[in-house]
Amino acid sequence: MQRQGSQVPTELSVPASGDGLVTDVLAALSASGAVGDVLQGCAEAVVRRLDAAFARIWVLNEADQVLELRASAGLYTHLDGGHSRVPVGELKIGRIARDARPHLTNDVVNDPQVSDPVWAQREGMVAFAGYPLLVGRRVVGVVGLFARHVLAAESLSMLAEVAAAIAAAIERIRVQERLRAEHAVLVALHRVGVALTSAQFDLRQMVQTVTDAATELSGAAFGAFFYTAVADSGESSVLYTVSGASRDDFAAFGLPLDSPLFQSTLSGRGVVRLDDVTTDPRYGQASPYHGMPPGHLSVRSYLAVPVMGRDGVALGGLFFGHSEPGVFTDEAELAVSAIAQHAAMAIENARLYQRERDVALTLQRSLLPDHLPELATVALAARYLPAAEQAEVGGDWYDALVLPDGRLGLSVGDVVGHDIHAAATMGQLRSALRACMLQRFDAPEVVECLEQFMTATGLKEFTTLAYAVFDSHDRSLQVVRAGHPPPLLLGADGSARYLHGGATPPLGLGLIELDALNTASITVTLEPGTTVLFFTDGLVERRRWTLDQGMTALIAAVGTVEPGDPEALCEAVLAALHGHGHDDTVLLAMTVR
Template identity: 30%
Template structure:
C-alpha cells in the first residue's frame, strides 16, 4: 500500500493464531477465521468500527473468500457488484459493509505453506483506480506465498515451543511447599530460549516414618532425548524411593537401569533422605556437585564433603552414603552445575558464590532461592539449564513423637489400642481416637501374624497429619487383598487404607496411617 492496493486485510485460521496444530484438509463453512490486520488509505476510522481487528467469523460457500480457501488459488473480482456486496455484508451483523466494498476491485490471495491454507489476504482498490488484472493476480499470489511461508515457520516454531514447554512442565514435579518436618522451595531455569527442554530435574518424595527424600539430577546434553532420559530416571527414582531403598543402593540400582537403557547418556545425581525425628541427613552422590548446608545456629554455610562417585551410566562403580547430623532450622541447598559453572571460569568460584549467597538472610524460602539465582545468574556465559532445590529442615519435636515396642503376641493388640488411646487424649485429639484405635489394631494384628523374632514397633507422629506407623521384621511388604465374601481374613489393610485416606470430618485434624517392614 498504496502502490499496489488501497485496502489490505489479513485473516488467519483460529488455530494458527493460537499456535496450535490443525487438520490440514480443506477448510469448510465452520472454519473460524481471525482478522489479524487491516490497513487502508481511506479517511481515519472509516473501517475500524465495521471490521475491527481481532474479530473471528466463518465464511459461507457463496463468497469469494471461501472459494479462495478451498481451492488454494487467488480469486480476482474486477468489480464488486451490488449483489456480491450484499452477500458479503450478510456476515456482518448490524454493520453495513457494502459502502466500503461495492464498486471496488478485489483480489483474494491464499496464505498457504506446505499445501495447507493458513489464511488469506483481501486486497481492494478504489473504484477510480484501474482494476486488478492477471499480472496483479500473480504478484499478489507471490506476496502471499512469501508471507505464508513466514507464518508457517512462526506457527511451527510456536507449536514446537509449546510442545517443549508442556513436556518440560510434565516432567518437573509440582512439589508442595510443606512436607513432614521441612519447608521446600524450587527453581528451574532453561539454558537458552531455543533449548527450553533439558535433562535437569529435582524432586522430593514422601517416605515412611515422616522422612523425605530430596533428589537433584542432570542428564548430560540437551534437547528432547535428554529430557526423555531424564523422565525415565526421575520415574525410576520415585519408584525406588517408595521402596525405601538406602541412598547408596538406590544409586546403584539407578546405574544398573541406565546401563540397560543404553550407553548413550550419562547423568549425575544427588540423593538424600532427611529424617526429621532423628535430625539426620543421609546422602549419596553420583558425580554431582556437592550440596550446601546452612547452619541455623550461626548462619555459616558449608559444602558437604561427600564421596563424589561416578556418574549414573558409567557402570560397575560403588556408591557410598554419608550421614550428617542437622539441627532444626538448618537449610539444605541442592542444585545442578548450570548454576555454578561458567565457561572459562573455575567452578570453585561458582561454588564459593553459592555458599555465600545461600547463607544470606531471607524473609522466606522463595526469597532465599531468588537471592541465590540473582547472585549466580548475573554472570555472563551461562548456557546450561539450572535446577535448584532448597529445604529448611524444621524437624519434629520429641513431644510430637510417641513410640512403643509390642511383643509379637496376639494378646498385645489390646495394649496397643490402650496406649494409642491414652496418647491421643494427652495430645488433645479425642475425635481421632476411634479411627486411630481401629487402624492401629488392624496394623498390629497384621504385624504380629507376620513378625518372626523382633518386637513390633508402634509409633505415632503428630504433625500436619497424624501418622500411625507399625513396623515388623518380615521381609515381605504388606499388600492389599481382595477378600471374597466367604474369606475370614484379608480385609484389615483395606480398612486401614480407607480410613487413612478419608481422614477426619471437616474442621478436625486428619489422620493418616502407614505400615512398613
C-alpha cells in the same frame, strides 16, 4: 503532416537550433535517479535546445496498454490532467504508439490530428513532433513537443536520435528496476525465512513477521493476516495481525468473515487482485455495512492471497489494501504468494510441534511426583518448566521421599537430551532411584546403587544427579553430587552460598565407586529457617553467559525474597531467570521449620 522517412518541406524549414541537444540528453540519461527524474532532465533539454514551447515524455504501461506521462517541461510542467494517461490508439500520442511511427507537422492549426486547434492558435503553436520510443520494434513510450516556430529537418533528425537514446535508457532503467525488485523479493523472502526460524514455534510472532514483510513488499498501505487458531479445548477461532495500521483502526467493525471477497480467500479458492475493489460484483454484498464501513481506512486496490496447507485446506489468508487504484502488480502478487508458502509451512510446523510437545509434556509430568510429602519438620516446593527455546522436552526430574528410617530423601537429576527418549530414560532412573532409596539409606550408597542399575541395564545416557538425605532429629543434610550443579544454601538471615562439596563424575560413564562417593559426600547442619535449593543447569545456563555468571544471577535473584518461604522462592527465581534458556528447568526447595 509528415511521416517517418519523409522530409520536412524546405519552404517550412528554418536553421536548426539544437546545438548540444544530444549531449544534454545523454548527460541527463547518465544521471542516477528515478526514471521520472531522468526523463524530466531529457524533456528540459529538448525545450532548452530546440526552443520548444513544451515537451513531454510518456512511458508505456504494457499491462494496461496505457501511456503514462512521466516528464513535462516548458509551458506545462504538471503530470496530471487529460494527457496523464493516454490509451494506446487514442489521441495523436496514442496513435503514435499504436502505429510505431512518428507524427510531424509544421502546420499545427490545420493538422487534423491535433485535437484542439483553437488552443493551438491561441497559444501560437506552429509545429509538433512526436516520436515513438522504440526498442527494436517494441514501443516503450512516446516523446512529443510543440513549438511556436517551424522545426527544421536537422532539428527533427536530432530529435529522432534523442528518441532512440531515451528508448534505450527506458529499457535499461526498466531492466534495472526489475532486477532491483527481484533482489528485494529475494532479500524479503530470506528475511522472512530467517525471522520464521528465529521465531521457531511462536505462532503469533511468526504471523506478525509474515504480515509485516508481505505488506512492505506488496506496496500496500496496510495489510492483515487472518488465520485459524486451535485452542487446547479443540475449538477453533479466527485471529488476525495487522501491519501498516493500528488494530484500533479495525476494532470497531468486527471481522468481515461473511464477506464474499473474504470467503473466496479463506476457503482457498485462489488469489484475488483488483485494481478497484469497489467495481467488483462481490463488493458490498455482506451486511451490515454493504461496503466499507464509515470510518474504515480507504481501500481501492485490493490483494488477497490464501495461505494453503499441505492437505489443500486454507490455514488463513493475507489481505492488503491501498487507497489508490491499480497499485498491486504481477510482481507483488508473486512475491506475496511466495511469502504465503513460507507462512503455510511455518504454521504447520508450529502446530505439529505443539502437538508433539503436548504429548511429551504429558509423559514427562506423568513421571514426576504428583505431590510432595507434607511434614511438620520441613516445607517443600518444586517446579518443572520446559525450555523456552526447545521443540522437545528434556529429561529433568525431581523427587522427595520419606525413607523407612524416617529421614527424607531428596533428588534432582538431568538426563542429557531433549526428546521423548530422554523423558522415558528419566522415568526409568527415577523409579530405580526410588528403589535404591528404600533399600540403602546413606546418600553415597544410593548413588552407587543407581550407577549399578544403569550398568546392569545397559543405560549409558549421560546423567547428572544431586541426592541428599535430611535427618530432622539433628537437622543434618548429607549431599552427594554426580556431575550436578551445587545446591544453594539460604540462611534465615538472608545469606546465600553454594554447597560446593560432594562432587563426583556424572552417572552413565562407569566411573563412580563407593569409596569415591564416601570421600566426596558432605554433611552440613541446617538451622531453623534455612532453605536448600536444588536445581538443574537449565536455570543458570545461557548461550551468552558463563556458568559463573548464571550462578551469580541466581544469588541475586534469591536476594529479593523473604527467607523461609520455599514457594515464594521458586516463583521469584523462575520469574527472574526462566524464559530465555535453551534447557528444561527443575527446582526443589526445602525449608527447615
